[in-house]
Amino acid sequence: MSEKSTGNATVRVRGAVPDVPRETWWQRLWTPFWMIPAVSVIAAVVLGVLLPSYEARDAGDPLRFAFEGGPDAAREVLGVIASATISVTGLVFSITLVVLQLVNSSFSPRMMDGFLRSRTVQGTLAIWLSTFVFALTVTRYVWNSREGDDGFVPRLSVTVAFVMVLTCLGFFLAFIRHILSSMKVANAVSAIGQETLALAKKMYLVQEGDASLEQGPTWSPRPGDARQPVATTETGSIVWFDYRRLLNWATENDAVITVDRRVGEHIVEGQCVMRVWWDGELTEEDRKHLNAAVGVRMERTLTQDVGFGLRQLVDIADRALSPGTNDPTTAVQSVQELHRVLRYLVTCIEPSPYIAEDGGDIVGRPVRIVHLPQEITTLIEESVTEVHLYAEGSAQVPQALRSMVEDLLDATVPRYRSTLERLRALLAEEAEESEEADS
Structure with missing residues (x-):
């Protein structure tokens, strides 16, 4: 006003024209609970394809502290990351359902929308799913030595997957804190x-x-x-x-x-x-x-x-x-x-x-x-x-x-x-x- x-x-x-808030197309785009996780998964697939491809063309040392193991070690690390992240994703999803049931029964069904709009909940699900997808995608580009070559390990990509795991842990702690706060x-x-x-x-x-x-x-x-x-x-x-x-x-x-x-x-x-x-x-x-x-x-x-x-x-x-x-x-x-x-x-x-x-x-x-x-x-x-x-x-x-x-x-x-x-x-x-x- x-x-x-x-x-x-x-x-x-x-x-005068009321100067009141309204939903823009950009806000409506990001309103659904699944939008941020879906975009994160797509971004992880794209990064998981482009980054190893770039490393394959550029044989230089990508990082001083990059992953230094061989193909078997890289494949094992990526496999552990993928299996662990998808397991914790199931745990996060289960906890979310329990909290939603608690909110619905103890407080008010109209509070569920506020919990689902939480960027902490959406971000936690997004980072764990994207780490899982990224690790699986990068695994496709790891191969052992074959006739005429010495094998290939996308060292930078494996290092990025490890950094994403550390980020997952940070989001998981924030998620637990958010859950405990929401239950009060x-x-x-x-x-x-x-x-x-x-x-x-x-x-x-x-x-x-x-x-x-x-x-x-x-x-x-x-x-x-x-x-x-x-x-x-x-x-x-x-x-x-x-x-x-x-x-x-x-x-x-x-x-x-x-x-x-x-x-x-x-x-x-x-x-x-x-x-x-x-x-x-x-x-x-x-x-x-x-x-x-x-x-x-x-x-x-x-x-x-x-x-x-x-x-x-x-x-x-x-x-x-x-x-x-x-x-x-x-x-x-x-x-x-x-x-x-x-x-x-x-x-x-x-x-x-x-x-x-x-x-x-x-x-x-x-x-x-x-x-x-x-x-x-x-x-x-x-x-x-x-x-x-x-x-x-x-x-x-x-x-x-x-x-x-x-x-x-x-x-x-x-x-x-x-x-x-x-x-x-x-x-x-x-x-x-x-x-x-x-x-």
Whole structure:
């Protein structure tokens, strides 16, 4: 979102294009868990072919400390490296499955994606697989002495394979450390809170200075205005909107686009996701272009969805308060992370639902997009009321919720005070009923 300075304060210029993160094609390329291991294996095959071939053409001494054994020794070393690395790869894969099962059963199924996106896990699997493939590929270029030659040992390649083994050991230690850290609920909850808070700071700006400066352009349709629905061609959760793409199309065609769905909502194929208020006729190419501005995935992500981060924390608290788990301390830790994120949100201003054409004076320019940003009041209510519902009968969690709401009331800007006061009354009423039941 654009900003401007007024004295010592910086405020949001409402109506500008939201400067929010979205997935690029480069990020989508590296998102799948298998992508880095697959690329590493291909690179190992290429290196395993090119490096011995280069050594075969250049008979010079490649390295002072290169491998000095004969063909039999080289073949044995490469064989040991290959067998050991593929065995440990199976172990790494097995440990990963165990941790995923633990995360799914103890914390929340929605945390699995964060673990699979870990570069430590992907890098560990990649280096062990690539070392295995490299060792096997280089073995093809080792031969004993034959008639007319003295045999050939790609000394540099064998040395590189040994160095890759040392790298594997380093990654394995990092992997074990990552696994142990991931199994600690405090670390897992804190990581979600930190990632959610970082996204919240990108999506929402702190309200500073005169609140009247937040005003921006508005728009409302007139009776009889022509409009055409744009249906999605995918099924899943909305994870991002490309507002710049929508704005450029609307400006070029002198149209207004109203987005009917929020980030985080689930949509099905054929459901209307936006409407175009325009006198022209939408072509199939136009519909594809507009649909390409909506990122849809099977699972919610933290690309633009602050609510998803809060949802993970609430789910962990709910799971911890279930009769089968009965772990109120974990629920309190989740409430503490919710407190961390919400304390920032209650100091922010919500993005304007109206986005105008680019230009120096936003207020004087026509609105081109009307969207539905996630409302901070809704995020607050959902975070508190659901945990409160599951915390019935707990001693720790209601007190943590009351302390959180009291602190949020001290930090909040005026627009969220009524919501927080209503939640405080709800929690106080519950506390009074509990005291009466005990007496």
